[in-house]
Amino acid sequence: MPSSTAVEIAKAVQSGARSAVDVVSERLAAIEKIDGRLGAFLGVDRNAALAEAREADRRVKEGERLPLAGVPVAIKDNLCCVGYACTCGSRMLETWRPPYDATVVARLKAAGAVVIGKTNLDEFAMGSSCENSAYKPTRNPWDLARTPGGSSGGSAAAVAAALAPLALGSDTGGSIRQPAAFSGVVGFKPTYGRVSRYGLVAFASSLDQIGPFARTVEDAALCTRIIAGRDERDATSADQPLDDLVAELKTPVRGLTIGLPDEYFGDAVDDDVKAAVTSAAKALEKAGVQSVRVKLPHTPYAIPVYYIVATAEASSNLARFDGVHYGRRAKGAADVGALFAESRREGFGAEVRRRILLGTYCLSSGYYDAYYDRALRVRSLIARDFSLAFGQCDAVLCPVTPTPAFKIGEKSDDPLKMYLSDVLTGACNLAGLPGLTVPCGFATRDGAKLPVGAQLIGPRWSESLLFRLGRAIEASAGVVDVASPLAEEVR
Amino acid sequence: MSVADWEPVIGLEVHCQLGTATKMFCGCAYRFGAPANALVCPTCLGLPGSLPAPNRRAVELAVRVGLALGAKIAAVTKFDRKHYFYPDLPKGYQISQFDKPITYDGRLELAFTGSGKSVGIVRAHLEEDAGKNVHEEGGPHSLVDLNRCGVPLLEIVSAPDLRSSKEAYDYLTELKLLLKTLEVSECDMEKGSLRCDVNVSVRKKGAERFGVRCEIKNLNSFKAVERAIDFEVARQVAVLEADGAIHEETRLWDDEKGETRLMRRKESSPDYRYFPDPDLPPFTVDPAWVERIRAATPESPTAKLARYVGALGLSDYDARVLIQDPETCRYFEETARLSGDAKAAANWVTSELFGLMKGGIALSEVKVRPQHLAELIALIKDGTLNVRSARDVLAKQYENPRPAKEYVAELGLTQVSDRADLAAMMKKALDANPKAVADLKAGKEKAAGAIVGAVMRETKGRANPALLNEILAELLKATP
DSSP: OOOOOOOOOOOOOOSSSSOOOHHHHHHHHHHHHHHHHHHHEEOOHHHHHHHHHHHHHHHTTOOOOOOTTTTEEEETTTTTOOOOOTTOOOOGTTTTSSSSOOOHHHHHHHOOOOOEEOOSSSSGGGOSSTTTOOOOOOOOBBTBBBBOOOOHHHHHHHHHTTSSSSEEEEOOOOTTHHHHHHTSSSSEEEOOOBOTTTTOOOOOTOOOOHHHHHHHHHHHHHHHHBBSOOOOOOTTOOOOOOOOOOHTTOOOTTTOOEEGGGGGGSTTHHHHHHHHOOOOOOHHHHHTTTEEEEEETTTTGHHHHHHHHHHHHHHGGGGOOOSSSSSSSOOOOOHHHHHHHHHHHHSSEEEEEEEEHHHHHHSSTTTTTTIHHHHHHHHHHHHHHHHHHHHTTTTEEESOOOSOOTTTSSTTTTTHHHHGGGTTTTHHHHTOOOEEEEEEEEEEETEEEEEEEEEEEETTOHHHHHHHHHHHHHHOOOOOGGGOOHEEEEE | OGGGEEEEEEEEEEEEOOOSSSSSSOOOOTTOOOOTOSSOOOHHTTTTTTOOOOOOHHHHHHHHHHHHTOOEOOOOEEOEEEEOOOOOOOOOEEEEEESSSSSEEEEEEEEEEEEOEEEEEEEEEEOOOOOOOOOEEEEEEEEOOOOTTEEEEEEEOOSSOOOOOHHHHHHHHHHHHHHHHTOOOOOOOOGGGGGEEEEEEEEEETSOOOOOOEEEEEEEEEHHHHHHHHHHHHHHHHHTTTTTOOOOOOEEEEEETEEEEEEGGGGGGGOOOOOOOSSSSSSOOOHHHHHHHHSOOOOOOHHHHHHHHTSSSSOHHHHHHHHHHHHHHHHHHHHHHHHHHHHHHHHHHIIHHHOOOOOOOGGGGGGGOOOHHHHHHHHHHHHHHOHHHHHHHHHHHHHHHHOOHHHHHHHHHOOOOOOHHHHHHHHHHHHHOOOHHHHHHTTOOOGHHHHHHHHHTTTTBBHHHHHHHHHHHHHHHOOO
């Protein structure tokens, strides 16, 4: 029997059956007990968390209705949160403490949630395994020899190990959905523009989107509902109506159609992963959802296009880390040019440097048209593939990853192999679409029982639809009822 | 061969800070001279995670300038990032506009200052200002003040249509007058709200092709622009006449030495890697919005001059003095409206009031308001005050702006306009000055001064001068 969900905790705290301080103390103790082995957190401030919990209790006592009363949330360490360093998993920002809360953090706090700590990630969210963190790898709660995925691996592992019922991550090319699949939890990347990026340290601005990790679809829907909405500080955030995502879960899925894209069920995808996703389609059929085959012909270009767009934007976004104003500053630089160069060399890890170089090259005079501009044109073709597919179906159902969680060290020497683990998730970001990972089964590797995720991708602003379909898969797959071995220890 | 055989070809890039209440992409205000790093927030500091949100007002002011230049307004425009590393640029890039400027393809006529020549405007685009590096005198550190970071700038790029340093000077004067009159910028070079870079090349007179150009930076006054162009033209001509070649390069003006010197060659100029800023979606400029901006755009300097000289009947000189500053125009027009006499209003503002303002005080800080001036003008008209007394009242009001009537009563300044009293005094003066009477009868009109002066002395300067002249004529006629 897994631990309490966010909905259950909020209900208990709101009703006075439990105090937020009690809930938070219990999760702090769990972190204390297992995070040494798991490595999900980079920063935990016990006193700050308890102070926030007391504040939530006080507000409840004063009669405020808080949708996340006393719910512990873990925050990916590329989101600004006052009181915590915001390292982005990088030596560059080891000591940088932001003077402001990200909009999503402020909204969670306003809803009564309690920040329980900052979670590990691949440096500046660049990676698919959490091995690129400058501080430590995070391990998979289902098998400690494996990665939890990345880049939001710390947040995924924290939820999968029941150290927090909710966590926030960011998804640029799959960084929420892929670790959710590897870790057996729900992970959601909202439509681009649905959630304010203010306070998210940018990796690739046109692709980045913040979203939740949760054990249940209902929790993910609740969290999304709270963090979503127009923010005047983010010019790319949209003023778009949003349903009551939790209430809408009750609307039946009968009569909807899902599309199964041929290109996402190819040879590169393991058979048992395909089988688990197919079983999710079958479960939906039982609930009255028709399935059809669809084509997304430009899928093979998603990875090259993604790595041009993302690295180009990253090379620009990371230009601000120059050692002058904050963050790491090289000592003894001869002049200001050397100060820039040496600070960046010392502060950035190999993968970050590689991507900055790639992106700088793509934007350089004489190469812009051949790379960046062409990538943008192919990007629009990828988006058009989806638009055409949505003429035949309400949402696409496909695998999240070709394989279950891989082992730590298995791909870390081969960047290209690592890049290919985004093959099924990148297109969704390029098209700006919402994408949901729902656990749909298990696969066994080397005797370890590893979760497999199904991915639902819908048209822009179709959050509610995806959560309803996700809820139907969740109900039949039963993964939600199984706790990871590590979660068993702290439930 | 000499300089006279060559034709200079000059284009100017003018940066003006837009006078918006807040910066280009955040809610911070900006004030020149504020304590260092006091006017900043995560966005203008470029802190990780911060994002820009465009200032609608800055876009409006840019459109206003575009309309006044007869330029096209982009239907769709966007912001781009321009990358370079410098300590005063905290994001490592400047948000600017690359290939879709907000306004383009306009003209500026040198109507006020010069020949009436029409100068092409290639484009005007929005961008954010950078901070300022402060070099400690003799100290080991350089400091950075980021207050100025994110202040909206409009960069106005002229076509290479200017042919002399004088024309460049006139263009700047004309453009500054336009920008001030449109109330988009203070245009104060000393405070950095107006900056200018110059592109100069030379070609043989009659040649069609342009020569290789050099860009000159670090120009701190219009005078410096003029001198730098003259120096640069002479330098380029000397090089070319010695069969040398001009290289495309950026040069710095040294105002003390009066020379330009090499800063960098084109080959070593940075690759700015422009690309569309993904934080700022392209936006459409709604034609209805443009029309609203057009309707709210202040009158241009030429239209204003025509109105002041035509409808209001001012002298060309007075009109031009007033037009230099929008605040002065507002003050003058209010005085004219309240007094119903534009000419008198212009005179009282430009001669009398300006005469009292010392030490660079701004009109907005002056305690005497248009209603005070209008009251004085009315008191002169109804004969209560003569001009000389009115001046004395104004001087008092300048220190303490009480109503003029109070000063008139207190100082006993009421004009003496009683015909009988004045005639009696005049008779006395004539009797005491037989020589002056004789002179007057002999047609020496200057002799009147002694008589009128005597009466003025007796009335302590309060006699109605027009009436005095009248009485004198009558009395002379009556005297055999």
